Amino acid sequence: MTTASGTQEVATEPSRAEARNGFDEINILWISEGMSCDGDSVSLTAAGQPAIEDLIQGLVPGLPKVNLHNKVLSPSLGGEDFLAPYRAAIRGELAPFILVIEGSIPNQNIIQGEGYWTSFGNDPGTGQPLTLNWWIDRLAPKAWAVVAAGTCATYGGIHAMAGNPTGCMGLADYLGWDFKSEGALPIVNVPGCPIQPENFMETLIWVLYHAAGAAPAPPLDHMLRPQWLFGKTVHEGCDRAAYYEQADFSKDYNSPKCQVKVGCWGPVVNCNVPKRGWMAGIGGCPNVGGICIGCTMPGFPDAFMPFMDEPAGGSLSSILIKPYGAVIRRLRGITNIAVNREPKWHHNKPVLTSGYDPHWRP
Known part of the structure; x- marks a missing residue:
């Protein structure tokens, strides 16, 4: 372009x-002061691809330096020493930061008078407990x-089931499903009861690469779950899926066959645990004889109870598959x-009887 003095300047694109x-x-x-059992923090310690230790020691190439503040993994003495970075973040003195919430969010508004459902530290001025909601509102x-x-933080989980007195909900219900962070990201939901350790670490690593400017935002589905982790059903990755196709169903929990008729919800539940395993690729509910009870789903637990009963659609689908399965099983x-x-x-x-014929020879 031409400047006021008439000289020419060449506009250059910045390098990558x-x-x-x-x-x-x-x-x-x-x-982790939501309504929970701290199982997600404990599960996190089993991650190996990468391990949480690798992350905080800076052994993952391309990531920012990470300072993790988690009560299960913290070397802090506790009390105000542990709370210091949280209070600094509220004052605007600690940025940038990623806020991770573990446990469901109770409804403080339904409490009439004094009291609280769950707290995290005390108010220095009054000495009164500070509720989880107080921290979320400010952080x-x-x-x-x-x-x-975890499922408690994402969709409410066990504490949000019908008949509960706490009015519990997931984080997106509390902040709003259209919430956007300072980084213009929606809430990132990683369900699981508890989280599958590699699922959570993989998601966190993606968010951190995005924070480093080295990756786009993680793709999320309509329930704000990572698409690449929760885009398939349990059934699609289950070792027992072929038995369903052949209409070969378990009658008890000792059988290696499909467990739909003894309570497994795998065909309709979004989860990759049977494919990925639980620790070091080993385990996963149906892989070790357990049924899928839908613990990664927004409707858990109410939509999947009673857990040991055949799913509502299981009876019809198994009846429809029987004629096909019987024929396929016989032909196979x-x-x-x-x-x-x-x-x-x-x-x-x-005598050679293989049919060998050296027809190209004279």
């Missing part, structure tokens, strides 16, 4: 490295990203017998 707009250091403020608007860890059995025989020319006789 120069255009990078990320953070070199970031804090993770993890609050979430300042957070660069907000992550809900016939073919199996045929291919379980050696060819007749495998013998030690003096």
